[in-house]
Amino acid sequence: QKEVEQNSGPLSVPEGAIASLNCTYSDRGSQSFFWYRQYSGKSPELIMFIYSNGDKEDGRFTAQLNKASQYVSLLIRDSQPSDSATYLCAGGNNNDMRFGAGTRLTVKP
Amino acid sequence: SAVISQKPSRDICQRGTSLTIQCQVDSQVTMMFWYRQQPGQSLTLIATANQGSEATYESGFVIDKFPISRPNLTFSTLTVSNMSPEDSSIYLCSVEVGPQPTQYFGPGTRLLVL
Numbered sequence: 001q002k003e004v005e006q007n008s009g010p011l012s013v014p015e016g017a018i019a020s021l022n023c024t025y026s027d028r029g030s031q032s033f034f035w036y037r038q039y040s041g042k043s044p045e046l047i048m049f050i051y052s053n054g055d056k057e058d059g060r061f062t063a064q065l066n067k068a069s070q071y072v073s074l075l076i077r078d079s080q081p082s083d084s085a086t087y088l089c090a091g092g093n094n095n096d097m098r099f100g101a102g103t104r105l106t107v108k109p
Numbered sequence: 110s111a112v113i114s115q116k117p118s119r120d121i122c123q124r125g126t127s128l129t130i131q132c133q134v135d136s137q138v139t140m141m142f143w144y145r146q147q148p149g150q151s152l153t154l155i156a157t158a159n160q161g162s163e164a165t166y167e168s169g170f171v172i173d174k175f176p177i178s179r180p181n182l183t184f185s186t187l188t189v190s191n192m193s194p195e196d197s198s199i200y201l202c203s204v205e206v207g208p209q210p211t212q213y214f215g216p217g218t219r220l221l222v223l
Contacts, residue, residue, distance in 0.1 A: 032211075043214040044201075045214075046110075046213060094205075095205075101150070
């Protein structure tokens with residue numbers, strides 16, 4: 001069974017802190033990994049994708065991929081209350097993408 | 110990326126009736142997907158809809174309950190048939206675009222079955 005697992009949280013961090021979201025996956029053949037942000041009542045919005053081992057930075061967001069450990073993470077620097085949402089991790093290949101259950105993040109002012 | 114619209118955005122339906130949800134994309138895409146997301150839960154894939162072929166359903170979902178059409182590369186419909194309160198959920202369509210398999214989601218259809 002191909003699975004993507006996340007800690008459901010909730011994760012609470014103070015404003016300005018670094019939020020660290022983690023994800024593991026079971027399928028070693030997975031090549032592509034994504035982080036989506038989902039605000040309450042809204043649909044998932046793609047915020048980061050990563051295909052290669054290492055770090056990928058985009059503004060306040062850094063995605064980290066370690067294929068040997070089958071581990072993906074998302075760091076949010078200088079967290080803002082507007083970052084409060086559920087973050088979904090996804091991984092897989094063409095036509096076979098698996099989503100984690102999501103981690104609920106709350107950034108407290 | 111892709112711009113995706115869904116109709117209706119929300120609906121309240123009676124038990125035993127059917128509802129057809131439409132998904133429209135602003136560009137031609139090969140892969141379209143239909144998901145269900147129940148309150149507080151993650152996404153559950155219902156089926157993959159390819160143009161010109163039968164939809165591929167995930168375990169636990171059947172064509173009689175969730176018939177899907179994919180008449181062209183920009184449009185798909187999902188019908189929720191013979192609805193029961195357990196079908197109350199958000200239904201999302203997504204498309205896969207780009208050289209890497211990146212999925213983008215529509216705004217969703219919020220369904221309440223009484």
